[in-house]
Amino acid sequence: xxxxxxxxxxxxxxxxxxxxxxxxxxxxxxxxxxxxxxxxxxxxxxxxxxxxxxxxxxxxxxxxxxxxxxxxxxxxxxxxxxxxxxxxxxxxxxxxxxxxxxxxxxxxxxxxxxxxxxxxxxxxxxxxxxxxxxxxxxxxxxxxxxxxxxxxxxxxxxxxxxxxxxxxxxxxxxxxxxxxxxxxxxxxxxxxxxxxxxxxxxxxxxxxxxxxxxxxxxxxxxxxxxxxxxxxxxxxxxxxxxxxxxxxxxxxxxxxxxxxxxxxxxxxxxxxxxxxxxxxxxxxxxxxxxxxxxxxxxxxxxxxxxxxxxxxxxxxxxxxxxxxxxxxxxxxxxxxxxxxxxxxxxxxxxxxxxxxxxxxxxxxxxxxxxxxxxxxxxxxxxxxxxxxxxxxxxxxxxxxxxxxxxxxxxxxxxxxxxxxxxxxxxxxxxxxxxxxxxxxxxxxxxxxxxxxxxxxxxxxxxxxxxxxxxxxxxxxxxxxxxxxxxxxxxxxxxxxxxxxxxxxxxxxxxxxxxxxxxxxxxxxxxxxxxxxxxxxxxxxxxxxxxxxxxxxxxxxxxxxxxxxxxxxxxxxxxxxxxxxxxxxxxxxxxxxxxxxxxxxxxxxxxxxxxxxxxxxxxxxxxxxxxxxxxxxxxxxxxxxxxxxxxxxxxxxxxxxxxxxxxxxxxxxxxxxxxxxxxxxxxxxxxxxxxxxxxxxxxxxxxx
DNA sequence: TGGTCAATAT
DNA sequence: GATATTGACC
Numbered sequence: 208x209x210x211x212x213x214x215x216x217x218x219x220x221x222x223x224x225x226x227x228x229x230x231x232x233x234x235x236x237x238x239x240x241x242x243x244x245x246x247x248x249x250x251x252x253x254x255x256x257x258x259x260x261x262x263x264x265x266x267x268x269x270x271x272x273x274x275x276x277x278x279x280x281x282x283x284x285x286x287x288x289x290x291x292x293x294x295x296x297x298x299x300x301x302x303x304x305x306x307x308x309x310x311x312x313x314x315x316x317x318x319x320x321x322x323x324x325x326x327x328x329x330x331x332x333x334x335x336x337x338x339x340x341x342x343x344x345x346x347x348x349x350x351x352x353x354x355x356x357x358x359x360x361x362x363x364x365x366x367x368x369x370x371x372x373x374x375x376x377x378x379x380x381x382x383x384x385x386x387x388x389x390x391x392x393x394x395x396x397x398x399x400x401x402x403x404x405x406x407x408x409x410x411x412x413x414x415x416x417x418x419x420x421x422x423x424x425x426x427x428x429x430x431x432x433x434x435x436x437x438x439x440x441x442x443x444x445x446x447x448x449x450x451x452x453x454x455x456x457x458x459x460x461x462x463x464x465x466x467x468x469x470x471x472x473x474x475x476x477x478x479x480x481x482x483x484x485x486x487x488x489x490x491x492x493x494x495x496x497x498x499x500x501x502x503x504x505x506x507x508x509x510x511x512x513x514x515x516x517x518x519x520x521x522x523x524x525x526x527x528x529x530x531x532x533x534x535x536x537x538x539x540x541x542x543x544x545x546x547x548x549x550x551x552x553x554x555x556x557x558x559x560x561x562x563x564x565x566x567x568x569x570x571x572x573x574x575x576x577x578x579x580x581x582x583x584x585x586x587x588x589x590x591x592x593x594x595x596x597x598x599x600x601x602x603x604x605x606x607x608x609x610x611x612x613x614x615x616x617x618x619x620x621x622x623x624x625x626x627x628x629x630x631x632x633x634x635x636x637x638x639x640x641x642x643x644x645x646x647x648x649x650x651x652x653x654x655x656x657x658x659x660x661x662x663x664x665x666x667x668x669x670x671x672x673x674x675x676x677x678x679x680x681x682x683x684x685x686x687x688x689x690x691x692x693x694x695x696x697x698x699x700x701x702x703x704x705x706x707x708x709x710x711x712x713x714x715x716x717x718x719x720x721x722x723x724x725x726x727x728x729x730x731x732x733x734x735x736x737x738x739x740x741x742x743x744x745x746x747x748x749x750x751x752x753x754x755x756x757x758x759x760x761x762x763x764x765x766x767x768x769x770x771x772x773x774x775x776x777x778x779x780x781x782x783x784x785x786x787x788x789x790x791x792x793x794x795x796x797x798x799x800x801x802x803x804x805x806x807x808x809x810x811x812x813x814x815x816x817x818x819x820x821x822x823x824x825x826x827x828x829x830x831x832x833x834x835x836x837x838x839x840x841x842x843x844x845x846x847x848x849x850x851x852x853x854x855x856x857x858x859x860x861x862x863x864x865x866x867x868x869x870x871x872x873x874x875x876x877x878x879x880x881x882x883x884x885x886x887x888x889x890x891x892x893x894x895x896x897x898x899x900x901x902x903x904x905x906x907x908x909x910x
Numbered sequence: 911t912g913g914t915c916a917a918t919a920t
Numbered sequence: 921g922a923t924a925t926t927g928a929c930c
Binding site for chain 3: 376377378379416417420421424
Binding site: 376400401402415419422423426 | 912
């Protein structure tokens with residue numbers, strides 16, 4: 208038996224460096240798919256070129272397109288997290304054997320990693336330090352026992368030293384914070400104490416102390432808000448606004464009193480007196496510290512129509528037939544999907560239904576398929592385009608796309624500076640529709656992509672089949688073109704009014720909607736990830752366009768209203784409905800799809816809410832996880848990582864994203880939020896404020 | 911024991 | 921400076 212030697216590195220670059228320095232000593236690379244900077248696919252590509260050793264990609268992303276893409280790219284295996292340690296064991300043997308042209312003997316008896324018998328010398332595991340281990344607990348333990356860490360001295364020390372290492376620092380990421388907020392909301396602020404919050408949050412590794420600390424901070428924030436009076440006329444209290452908490456709560460604090468989307472808000476009366484200057488409402492600053500909390504976890508990804516749901520505790524392996532002689536395990540991947548191995552298909556699979564409906568076969572996004580129709584849809588739709596539905600993702604982490612020009616962006620992202628606001632439609636990562644493409648009437652600006660070459664998939668709506676003629680197919684409309692994004696700090700990204708839960712009872716996905724209820728139009732969340740991307744160097748432009756669109760929408764949707772003035776910023780920001788039927792339904796399950804209509808067009812405020820989210824999100828920084836990212840960032844924004852425009856389209860199941868299987872209450876064990884060692888898969892919340900101010904100024908001056 | 915506050919650390 | 925951790929006190 209030869210001892211298995213494993214080197215863990217934090218990122219792709221380190222992995223490559225290690226490989227290079229090791230002078231071909233490694234036999235196998237296991238990498239996360241979604242990583243900052245160079246993602247798993249890129250790494251695989253590079254490794255393949257340079258070292259010709261098999262690469263196993265693992266990710267919690269079980270989307271078929273992603274899987275296929277990965278396999279297409281040459282990954283030896285694709286393992287869906289959480290990885291079953293036995294699978295890992297076997298796979299790695301197989302992969303290595305494959306490389307050496309050996310037959311692999313499956314020995315189930317081997318079981319765990321320490322039992323590995325092979326000629327393997329070294330295995331390099333590239334897993335972002337901030338990513339969760341992705342291996343379930345049992346797997347983690349086995350994994351640890353079986354490997355010898357080279358890089359992680361601290362861990363090594365931890366393992367050998369009886370003296371426990373210093374407690375890992377908890378980074379309150381958006382998701383974590385959202386969960387916190389959800390807990391507080393659920394418990395009610397008055398009764399929310401660390402212990403209860405902790406219980407509700409149910410985040411492994413998180414301690415009561417952590418929660419207490421965060422609660423303390425949160426209370427301080429609330430106090431601050433209460434003292435300052437929150438939004439006063441045009442002058443958004445910048446200090447507050449800029450604060451992470453403010454960012455995070457902005458959307459939560461003000462709700463359309465006309466819409467009781469949040470039953471629990473009743474416990475927090477003040478919240479229901481949100482200001483609506485333009486609509487005769489009143490804008491109430493926070494007079495109390497009882498801030499409403501409306502944060503909900505990311506929606507569960509329901510890759511319903513294809514890839515089997517792989518939940519916590521399960522793993523799935525995807526074998527690359529091109530890399531391996533034969534599959535070694537029964538492949539849980541549906542045959543019909545497995546057979547789809549052509550590259551062209553990969554980009555299309557996500558909306559295969561839509562494609563089918565439209566007679567489009569492959570390789571194109573809905574937009575590509577029929578832009579006219581989309582446009583028509585937009586126009587058909589009585590609902591003005593809601594800016595709020597535009598998501599701006601900013602993450603390299605984010606989707607499977609990342610820099611690979613790939614696949615879906617279903618994974619909200621995570622916090623990079625790569626703001627993009629353009630429409631990206633491609634089957635192979637090609638940027639389509641860059642350069643300010645617009646839809647007539649309700650414009651959806653396309654824009655630029657700053658370093659993001661990913662493909663944003665347009666998603667089909669599972670409800671499409673029942674959609675009224677003329678409005679079907681694409682799962683988006685003027686009001687529904689949605690983006691995905693990383694969660695801002697408590698941003699609306701997870702509550703984008705754009706995305707609604709699939710509801711079999713209400714399938715008028717793209718049906719023209721009365722203006723006042725447009726925000727409530729149901730839209731399936733399934734497989735959603737329409738996106739906006741911008742191209743390199745056009746960041747500002749795209750952003751500007753978005754802003755313009757925001758204004759346009761406001762005008763369009765609110766014909767009776769005066770033009771937005773500076774003083775209406777507040778209104779823009781919080782005034783009207785920040786309708787989040789999506790969450791409402793999913794999270795609380797309180798409401799039907801047809802939420803009470805609001806006399807207030809959501810379009811007016813949603814956009815800005817979203818924009819504000821960008822502020823909030825932009826306030827987030829990524830702790831030095833991704834130094835290499837900065838090179839692609841606009842100068843002066845080096846630390847701005849999370850430009851988030853709401854529109855958490857997709858369920859979050861990313862390597863960097865804790866996944867919330869259940870959006871409400873007792874959380875299911877998040878796939879990726881293992882906190883031992885504190886793994887937090889998104890940008891921490893902090894206070895970069897560059898974008899915030901910029902943006903606000905823009906809002907106030909550009910009309 | 912648990913919550914809160916404040917000092918300290920990063 | 922902001923935020924997380926730790927310790928003290930209730």
